[in-house]
Amino acid sequence: MTRVSTWPWTAGERSEALSDWLGPWLRHRGQIPATGYEFSCRFGPDGAWPDRLLLALDQAPMRTEKGAQLLSDWDMPDGLKHSWQQDARYAKQFLMAAQASHDGVERRAYLGFGTEEHPLMPGLVMRGYKWCKGRERVSDYWRVPVSAQQLLQQGALSSGLPIQAEAVWGVLMQVLQTAWVRDQGVDHIELWAVTEAATARGSVCLRLYETGLCVADVAHALKRLTTLWPSCALVCEKTLQALGPRALGWLAAGTDGAGLPFMTIYCEAGPQDVQSLLEVSGVAYA
Helix, strand or coil: CCCCCCCCCCCCHHHHHHHHHHHHHHHHCCCCCEEEEEEEEEEECCEEEEEEEEEEECHHHHCCHHHHHHHHHCCCCHHHHHHHHHHHHHCCEEEEEEEEECCEEEEEEEEECCCCCECCECCEEEEEEEEECCEEEEEEEEEECCCHHHHHHHHHHHCCCCHHHHHHHHHHHHHHHHHHHHCCCHHHCEEEEEEECCCCCEEEEEECHHHCCEHHHHHHHHCHHHHHCHHHHHHHHHHHHHHCCCEEEEEEEEECCCCCEEEEEEEEECHHHHHHHHHHHCCCCC
């Protein structure tokens, strides 16, 4: 078995804040078990942010008062909670996430609508509700009907990304080219476009789980990020080294709400990664 390195959590304030976010779920996990884990690292001109964790939660208890209590414990604002409750009727997945940055911890709750999509909004496959320090936003994820071959042929013309994101789109296409050459799961690749009302965000998510690629397979492409953004070079190198054997789940690329370019790497995680986070933060895990 290939030994997988520990996720490079940032010791100190960021990992401690992320552990605090985990607290309500740790108290409820006997009643609301996690069915999956995913972590990610965001790279951009403002640095690298590896302290990000997502939990897929059992949908049955999330539809009950237990789920409502968990959202309250996570301080979901009332306005977002009302929208969540309306959309949760159609959801097939309940996902909770947080990311720590220089601006504190942004808490996130996602509803996945599956292959059937949202019945009232065709093409909508997921909606994310996000809040931090009084700021709220909603991200919509739309399935783009395009094949891997079309993406490689049409390039950025088919992405709809802002011009500021051309460089990270190139990295994305280099990864897709690797999967294409290896003929690994390219028929199952999905592209989602991400939109947010009243922000400058323009980004896409490329699903790569079915390709069987691990991070080491595409490290040559991802290392281009160190030349794009020297400020994140050290963390990028450290992260890629730690992630090498891990399966590559998603790549997201584009511009954020402030118009800054970014790329995020997503990998499958497990309970052992939650344990390592808590250990870095000095929190007991039972």
